[in-house]
Amino acid sequence: MSRAIQAVRETFLPFARPSMSxxxxxxxxxxxxxxxxxxxxxxxxxxxxxxxxxxxxxxxxxxxxxxxxxxxxxxxxxxxxxxxxxxxxxxxxxxxxxxxxxxxxxxxxxxxxxxxxxxxxxxxxxxxxxxxxxxxxxxxxxxxxxxxxxxxxxxxxxxxxxxxxxxxxxxxxxxxxxxxxxxxxxxxxxxxxxxxxxxxxxxxxxxxxxxxxxxxxxxxxxxxxxxxxxxxxxxxxxxxxxxxxxxxxxxxxxxxxxxxxxAEFNARRAEITARYDAAFAGLPGLRPLSHEVPAGWSHPHHLYVLLVDPEKLGFTRDEMMERVQNAKVGVGVHFRAVHLHPYYRRAYGFRPRDFPIAERVGDNVFSIPLFPAMTDQDVEDVIAAVRQAADGGYE
Missing domain, CATH: 3.40.640.10 (Type I PLP-dependent aspartate aminotransferase-like (Major domain))
Structure with a gap:
């Protein structure tokens, strides 16, 4: 039997917040x-x-x-x-x-x-x-x-x-x-x-x-x-x-x-990313964007992006975002496929299925909070919101 999405915190956690001292x-x-x-x-x-x-x-x-x-x-x-x-x-x-x-x-x-x-x-x-x-x-x-x-x-x-x-x-x-x-x-x-x-x-x-x-x-x-x-x-x-x-x-x-x-900011982003990776490993219907890099490379972890598989999850990316938002955690989309926005279609004739991979990405990605000012409790709240939403609200 379905149940309503529960807020995981009292105050809303924004998608991003600058780190100022x-x-x-x-x-x-x-x-x-x-x-x-x-x-x-x-x-x-x-x-x-x-x-x-x-x-x-x-x-x-x-x-x-x-x-x-x-x-x-x-x-x-x-x-x-x-x-x-x-x-x-x-x-x-x-x-x-x-x-x-x-x-x-x-x-x-x-x-x-x-x-x-x-x-x-x-x-x-x-x-x-x-x-x-x-x-x-x-x-x-x-x-x-x-x-x-x-x-x-x-x-x-x-x-x-x-x-x-x-x-x-x-x-x-x-x-x-x-x-x-x-x-x-x-x-x-x-x-x-x-x-x-x-x-x-x-x-x-x-x-x-x-x-x-x-x-x-x-x-x-x-x-x-x-x-x-x-x-x-x-x-x-x-x-x-x-x-x-x-x-x-x-x-x-x-x-x-x-x-x-x-360097301090990016190190904290890496810590949060590692915690998310551990929490979302093997979660059906959600795939984190890869941020693994070879030796000699460095990734600053600007975004933490999840790719939704609607068939496995049982509902769409937009529904997933709404569920997380209802749990009082902010989300974003990076990005809808640019060529399908009305202006570019009208001005240059781009059409659906011109770039199938990009369109699948644009239809199914969303981003969760990842910023250095997040507390450890903020991170756990995001994890709880995503896992609850992915579970579909079923007991």
């Missing part, structure tokens, strides 16, 4: 009192520290990862008549930046094990119009970078990395961001480190880095803090039409403190 409060207040609220010296300091942390020559502070991806395409001259292949299992921003250059978005299948782009399938999708590939390090799992680099070299394609989930990821003993490809990180509120909103573009090329800094602030020839600093006012020129993509000093001050704690 008194140290973060202190550096933000110091930044406020300094008088530099917008782009200033803290941004430069954060850029230098972040570049060092990932082994890149340059880092350009931005207001989002989306801005970094857009600039990456523009810096490589991607535009109308071009085609860019990316993953259908990603946030819309990865695709929207392609659209905003005037290029056409294209997709390839994902790995059933990692939900990352499958390089073998990407190769079958290359056309004479293909100019670039954007790989997405889903949930922080590094893509098969050597295979993608070989593929892009062979076909003379640009390779761009969407590292929105990948702060702290390591591939083949090198941090994501160290391989010379234009790589964009996200510091959104739910990410492994946060500046509230914000992003960072890392790269090696000196000229591209200079142009990225011009484009991020309306095409101005000098940053505000250089124009209004102690050396006196300097006239500026508009070199080309740019964007309002700059990072604020307030964000950078917070980012510096969060960067210093990133």
């Amino acid at each position: 008194l140290a973060e409060e202190r550096v933000v207040v110091e930044s406020l009192r300094s008088g530099w609220l917008s782009t200033g010296p803290k941004v430069g300091e954060f850029e230098a520290r972040f570049a060092e942390s990932v082994g890149a020559k340059h880092a350009v502070g931005l207001n989002s990862c989306t801005a970094g991806l857009h600039l990456s395409l523009l810096l490589h001259g991607i535009g109308p008549g071009d085609e860019v292949i990316t993953s259908p299992i990603t946030f819309a921003s990865t695709v929207n930046v392609i659209v905003h250059t005037g290029a056409r978005p294209a997709f390839a299948e994902v790995s059933e094990r990692t939900f990352n782009l499958d390089p073998a399938d990407v190769e079958t999708r290359i056309t004479p119009a293909t100019r670039a590939v954007i790989v997405v390090h889903f949930a922080g799992m590094p893509c098969l970078m050597e295979e993608f680099e070989d593929l892009c070299r062979l076909h003379r394609l640009v390779l761009i990395e969407d590292a929105a989930h990948a702060a702290g990821s390591v591939y083949a003993s090198r941090p994501i961001g160290a391989r010379g490809n234009l790589t964009s990180f996200s510091f959104y509120a739910t990410k492994n480190m946060t500046t509230g909103e914000g992003g960072m573009l890392v790269l090696e090329d000196d000229e591209m880095a200079t142009r990225a800094r011009v484009l991020r602030l309306h095409g101005l020839s000098a940053d505000a803090w250089k124009r209004y600093g102690e050396s006196g006012y300097h006239h500026w020129d508009i070199i080309e039409p740019g964007f309002k993509y700059n990072m604020m000093d307030l964000q950078a001050a917070l980012g510096l403190q969060q960067l210093a704690r990133l």
